């Protein structure tokens with residue numbers, strides 16, 4: 320009985336980890352309430368089925384370590400608490416077993432954490448995919464191109480100190496063993512006007 324009460328209290332405190340299980344699943348208030356409860360406990364990720372909702376914590380939570388990657392690697396999607404590593408791992412394993420293309424779409428308002436999320440996914444693949452000297456070269460190029468792109472295409476705005484002023488399409492090519500053998504990063508919709516005014520005024 321005590322255990323039951325204890326777990327009910329915990330659930331009440333940290334909310335539920337999948338919005339699909341919310342009793343009032345059509346209520347925006349209930350949705351926001353659940354999100355707020357979790358955020359207050361530093362739980363920034365919540366699922367809606369296989370969709371991942373993320374809230375920017377604007378602080379280091381220590382949840383992107385190698386140890387965390389190991390925990391999520393190869394584990395079924397719903398077995399562990401919601402995490403971007405679970406999503407990255409699930410996409411990777413599905414791609415290998417189905418031998419077809421998969422994509423991760425990241426969307427949200429400015430400052431939501433899209434760029435950081437994309438870098439976290441890249442870092443996960445950098446650690447989890449098979450590695451050889453040649454493959455490490457590809458991995459390093461993908462990871463290290465980000466600071467260069469950000470140097471030319473990012474600017475400080477009212478919403479985000481490091482706001483991408485362009486859209487980014489990243490593709491990673493894997494071989495049949497799941498090794499990352501190549502990739503492209505295409506930038507588009509570069510907001511040249513804002514970029515230039517940043518140079519002049521220092522912010523947009």
Ligand SMILES: Nc1ncnc2c1ncn2[C@@H]1O[C@H](COP(=O)(O)OP(=O)(O)OP(=O)(O)O)[C@@H](O)[C@H]1O
Nearest residue numbers: 375377378429430431432433434435479481482483
């Ligand atoms: N998961 C996270 N943990 C801690 N801090 C984060 C996280 N995600 C984002 N941030 C912080 O929020 C800032 C803004 O995030 P980011 O640049 O990824 O937003 P964005 O959605 O790409 O914005 P924009 O559309 O303006 O480019 C980052 O510079 C970082 O300081």
